[in-house]
Amino acid sequence: MEIKVKFSTIFKELSGIDKTEFLFYQSATVGDVLEKIAEDFPKLKKWIPQNGQLSDYVYVLLNGKYGAPQTQLKDDDEIALFPPIAGG
Amino acid sequence: MLNEEELIRYDRQIMIFGKNAQEKLKKAKVAIVGIGGLGSSISIYLTAAGVGHLLLIDAEKPELSNLNRQILYGEEDVEKKAKTLSAKEKLNQLNSEVKIEVYSKRISRENIEEILDGVDIVVDALDNFETRYLLNEFCVKSRIPFIHAAVEGFYGQIITIIPGKTPCLKCLFPNPPKKIKFPIIGVTTGFFGVLEANEVLKLITGYGNNLTGKLFIYDLSRNEGEWIEIKPNPSCPVCGKFDRF
Numbered sequence: 001m002e003i004k005v006k007f008s009t010i011f012k013e014l015s016g017i018d019k020t021e022f023l024f025y026q027s028a029t030v031g032d033v034l035e036k037i038a039e040d041f042p043k044l045k046k047w048i049p050q051n052g053q054l055s056d057y058v059y060v061l062l063n064g065k066y067g068a069p070q071t072q073l074k075d076d077d078e079i080a081l082f083p084p085i086a087g088g
Numbered sequence: 089m090l091n092e093e094e095l096i097r098y099d100r101q102i103m104i105f106g107k108n109a110q111e112k113l114k115k116a117k118v119a120i121v122g123i124g125g126l127g128s129s130i131s132i133y134l135t136a137a138g139v140g141h142l143l144l145i146d147a148e149k150p151e152l153s154n155l156n157r158q159i160l161y162g163e164e165d166v167e168k169k170a171k172t173l174s175a176k177e178k179l180n181q182l183n184s185e186v187k188i189e190v191y192s193k194r195i196s197r198e199n200i201e202e203i204l205d206g207v208d209i210v211v212d213a214l215d216n217f218e219t220r221y222l223l224n225e226f227c228v229k230s231r232i233p234f235i236h237a238a239v240e241g242f243y244g245q246i247i248t249i250i251p252g253k254t255p256c257l258k259c260l261f262p263n264p265p266k267k268i269k270f271p272i273i274g275v276t277t278g279f280f281g282v283l284e285a286n287e288v289l290k291l292i293t294g295y296g297n298n299l300t301g302k303l304f305i306y307d308l309s310r311n312e313g314e315w316i317e318i319k320p321n322p323s324c325p326v327c328g329k330f331d332r333f
Contacts, residue, residue: 056266084265085240088215
């Protein structure tokens with residue numbers, strides 16, 4: 001199945017691209033895609049949660065909803081990554 | 089009714105949305121929570137536009153390190169009065185007809201209902217998610233529109249939450265970001281504060297479209313922006329139990 005990934009702000013800067021697509025096996029989860037991103041884009045590694053854990057450094061939206069690492073994906077799903085920010 | 093002076097003062101914007109809309113602005117009460125970087129530009133533009141009643145909430149005094157972005161304050165304000173009091177003076181110099189109410193203590197679960205009683209719109213200009221979640225809960229429960237923005241460095245995010253219609257802040261961000269001393273420059277708070285003020289003006293006047301159901305992210309260092317469509321989380325602990333219409 002095909003999974004689309006969008007990078008925003010700092011993630012766009014570090015990855016050098018604004019979006020990409022991955023081919024995954026049928027039972028893949030959000031966590032699997034995040035691990036693949038960390039592998040393919042070494043500069044993002046420290047920001048991305050590993051081993052199914054949540055990270056303090058990235059928000060993950062799956063088709064516009066919060067994407068937990070264990071959530072199972074389906075063909076054509078879209079993941080958006082952007083940094084958690086809190087300043088005012 | 090608008091008086092002669094108001095008709096002259098707001099002439100250029102009445103040309104956009106009409107006298108009725110200007111009267112709606114005059115009758116509105118808007119709470120700005122946090123009078124720092126975002127709160128400075130939000131309050132200046134809402135005061136200039138003639139929003140009739142502003143409630144400014146902030147417990148701090150201006151510090152020297154605030155002055156790169158908190159444009160309501162000058163060197164003479166540093167470590168003196170509460171931000172709310174200095175802000176009120178400056179804003180009333182700009183527009184003495186706007187009623188400016190201040191609350192110079194921390195907003196909490198215990199006092200939020202009393203402080204925000206009668207408010208039409210709540211604007212988030214805070215620097216922490218603990219209080220943002222509190223405002224979100226209150227606004228969802230009371231069905232009051234809530235405008236969220238947050239900034240860091242040269243980028244930021246903004247979304248308008250209409251309880252009962254759109255996802256709430258907790259749907260979008262179920263976990264708070266880590267508390268850090270964040271880098272920031274005044275143009276970013278200025279830009280996002282203006283966008284928040286713009287959301288308020290459009291909500292009140294009914295002119296244009298709001299950022300409802302979509303998070304707008306903009307990076308001023310690269311002049312790149314994007315919208316992310318956001319959907320409600322049916323199991324959201326804050327808004328999941330309320331009916332949508």
